[in-house]
Amino acid sequence: MVLRLHDTLTRRKREFIPSDPRRVTMYVCGPTVYNYAHIGNARPVVVFDVLFRLLRKTYGPENVVYARNVTDVDDKINTKAAEEGVGIEVITSRYLEAYHQDMARLGALPPTVEPHATAAMAGIIAMIGRLIDNRAAYQAEGHVLFDTAAYPDYGKLSGRPMDEMIAGARVDVAPYKKHPADFVLWKPSKPGEPEWPSPFGPGRPGWHIECSAMIEETLGLPIDIHGGGHDLIFPHHENEMAQGLCADHAEVYARYWVHNGFVNFGSEKMSKSLGNVQLVHDLVERVPGEAIRWALLSAHYRQPLAWTEELIDQAEKALDRLYGALRRAADVPPAAGEPNPEFLAALGDDLNTPKAYAELFALAGRLETANADERPGLKSELLASARLIGFLEADPEAWFQGMADPALKARIESLVAARSTARAAKDWPRADVIRDELAALDVEVMDGPQGATWRIRGRG
């Protein structure tokens, strides 16, 4: 299939051609593990999971290397550890474990490699040393700073010419910086903070250098795809690219830069600093992970996404529709199938998931009306398509039974059976009373030619 991706650096959609189809590389900025991930943090995880799956389908699972880092050195981690009076590993391992669980609930495959900043310290220090050797970094007052003057293209990724950036800057410029845009590669630690020995003095790495070092270690330059949230374009990715290229005298850092839009909560961006967050950890307790995934992909990945209860409702109803078609095709024998061509074309066009959804609905509609000869093919096409991007993996009955526990399920089944008996006897008043009882349990019954089916309506 043809895949076109919007590249932030060139600001246009370009056909994706890996530098080596036997080793396609993708790096995505992962979590800083100091608390639970919110739904905005989950968006890139799900978006790049779709891309990962497409790449695996196209080039073969063994030929795609997806690296997503874990930032486990950070001021906020230090603060949290100090608050609780524990070591930083207690904090980082707790939240990393939760992150893995939560993202798995959203149907995201684990990345191929998951490098940790603390485990990359030797590479980070070596890279800083090379930047100094290459005269792209300098030492001042215990810090090592990247010298932006050493990289003429600085500002190209974010589209910020250097002079304009300085004019409009409202950052406090540290006095030891040669240029206001210079950024920290290594800094001394305050007493009590974690620190590592280095040729530049004991301390810890700046924010950006870990990604460059881990990319070098796990993937090697140039990488095919570098992904992350829109807000990382500047300064994070701009800086990453500058230092990464200068350290290795390389020409190309990432061949395609892919950035996802934000999740808004109300009219504002959801962010930890604003405090208006919806944690995935809480959400998965009351909403199926698959519905959350559906909602996250219901808008094109570069568009902003407004997170509302209505969005979640619509996602569940959309999945009801698709699982409903499968449930009515339960008797159709499964067959090995390939995804629908239109569906693939939609995804290939810069991951147009809304368009891809429309193709799933079209397939479901055809499945509903098709004759017996066509149904196996359509069912397998629908399943192969949806499952390519992580949907319709569940048994339809399990989907409609929702999160009902076994006791509730047994009670529902017995009521449904009692109602069937009443209906068989044409005792309509009794049948309707039982239906009301079921409705009180938030259960809806549907009478069909092969007997009644039921489903849980709504959410708690």
Place this chain on the structure above:
RNA sequence: GGCCUGGUGGCGGAGUGGUGACGCAGCGGACUGCAAAUCCGCGCACCCGAGUUCGAUUCUCGGCCAGGCCUCCA
């Protein structure tokens, strides 16, 4: 102040220089004991102004509005 997005029907949300997105909701019909589900059909849109054009929701310019980045942030 600088840079950058986006404004599509009741809602969500694609896309296109001239016919259909799609989903939800609504309306009519079929089916049903009645429903639900499903099926058939229907209605409803392209922020404002100017320009380019035979023709603009789509291209250009201006305006208004909303949001983002420039500081930790997906």
